[in-house]
Amino acid sequence: MENVNFEDIFEGKMAKNEIVEPKDWMPENYRKHLIRQISQHAHSEIVGMLPEGNWITRAPSLRSKLVLLAKVQDEGGHGLYLYTAAESLGTSRDEMLDALHTGKAKYSSIFNYPTLTWADIGAVGWLVDGAAIMNQVMLQRTSYGPYARAMVRICKEESFHQRQGYEIMTRMAFGTPDQKAMAQDALNRWWFPTLMMFGPPDIESPNSENAIKWRIKRETNDQLRQRFVNQTVEQVEYLGLTIPDEKLKWNEAKKGYDFSEPNWAEFKNIIKGNGPCNKERLETRLNAHKNGEWVRAAAAAFGKKQMEQYAA
Amino acid sequence: MSDSQGPLWEVFVQKKAGQPFVHCGNLHAFDKEMALENARDLYTRRGEGMALWVVPTAAIVASSPEDQGPFFEPSNDKVFRHPTFYPLPDVIKHM
Numbered sequence: 001m002e003n004v005n006f007e008d009i010f011e012g013k014m015a016k017n018e019i020v021e022p023k024d025w026m027p028e029n030y031r032k033h034l035i036r037q038i039s040q041h042a043h044s045e046i047v048g049m050l051p052e053g054n055w056i057t058r059a060p061s062l063r064s065k066l067v068l069l070a071k072v073q074d075e076g077g078h079g080l081y082l083y084t085a086a087e088s089l090g091t092s093r094d095e096m097l098d099a100l101h102t103g104k105a106k107y108s109s110i111f112n113y114p115t116l117t118w119a120d121i122g123a124v125g126w127l128v129d130g131a132a133i134m135n136q137v138m139l140q141r142t143s144y145g146p147y148a149r150a151m152v153r154i155c156k157e158e159s160f161h162q163r164q165g166y167e168i169m170t171r172m173a174f175g176t177p178d179q180k181a182m183a184q185d186a187l188n189r190w191w192f193p194t195l196m197m198f199g200p201p202d203i204e205s206p207n208s209e210n211a212i213k214w215r216i217k218r219e220t221n222d223q224l225r226q227r228f229v230n231q232t233v234e235q236v237e238y239l240g241l242t243i244p245d246e247k248l249k250w251n252e253a254k255k256g257y258d259f260s261e262p263n264w265a266e267f268k269n270i271i272k273g274n275g276p277c278n279k280e281r282l283e284t285r286l287n288a289h290k291n292g293e294w295v296r297a298a299a300a301a302f303g304k305k306q307m308e309q310y311a312a
Numbered sequence: 313m314s315d316s317q318g319p320l321w322e323v324f325v326q327k328k329a330g331q332p333f334v335h336c337g338n339l340h341a342f343d344k345e346m347a348l349e350n351a352r353d354l355y356t357r358r359g360e361g362m363a364l365w366v367v368p369t370a371a372i373v374a375s376s377p378e379d380q381g382p383f384f385e386p387s388n389d390k391v392f393r394h395p396t397f398y399p400l401p402d403v404i405k406h407m
Contacts, residue, residue, distance in 0.1 A: 004378070021377065023374070023376060023377055024377050025378075070357075073357070074357070077353075077354050077357070080339060080354055081337060081354075084320070084337065084338050084339065084340070087320070093316070093317045093340065094316055094317075149337070150337070153336075153337070157358075296316050296317075299318065299342045299346065300316070300318065300342055302342060302343065303318055303341075303342025303343045303346070304342075306342075306343040306344070307343070
């Protein structure tokens, strides 16, 4: 039999822009990189439900409550799409949840900031989901099939999230002076944390090189961040609000805005676990997991019985 | 480590009556009923379909990508299965 060099086949696929499927051979580092990235993406969706979930009971109208419930439910669904995509690489749900619960795996640092007012729910949908879309649109063409397909589905749903957030901001920005002040305050607090979502600057991003080489990512952190700023300025102007950055200025030469870097020391500190809500988020997640224990046990026992009857 | 989520199921959605069921993803569930309800909640929140199939992933038998060449080889040399293999006389306009 001919000696097949799997590495050559894989590199050939990369060169031809082809998609890798679960049963295809892949380098161990590619697999590891994907498991880390997809599971942390899934964790971000799940933990991302928490800052918004705490406003469901306080939404200012029945309509806004229904919308927020639907959005938070979507985020849970996104987590599930992503967990099964990661499982197709040979990890298990229990392993991934364990990594989240013991702090071994990270989730997006943005969810360690508090949602203090209703305007924050607007800013989160508009800016945080907006930044996530920027990243996820790129990931629809990522080289791993199950991840790319999950992203197509997620992107369709995210645009609802961003629009409902912008609607909240619009209502407040065009509302009473107090409401407008709340909208500005939310923008002030969420602007730089949102810019951090794209990750550290390219020159100090440890995982970027392989991610680009393997076409897991197709654009760098700085490219995505620049595009986000370019696109968002107009949306802020419409609201009559001000981006809290004195250096923000159109640069005709690069056909884009110049802007200040976020505080990267703050970013690193949050990743280390010292953000304003790290402890609270993890505790809430752990409680949810613990309180659901009996449901999982009951479902497993029931399922086992069903399967036995089916086999008999 | 054992998995606490139950076995994996593949989900197929039919968009409209008469159309094929198309694979859309997978999920965990402990039994058939739960698989079907989870599939509804996870994959059809926006009217994506009017019928669902859920199939235990373990029940699917798949060809392996490595054998793709030899496995499908028998059909590669049978060009005579395609209608364009047979030239038509110029005078025949339709067939």
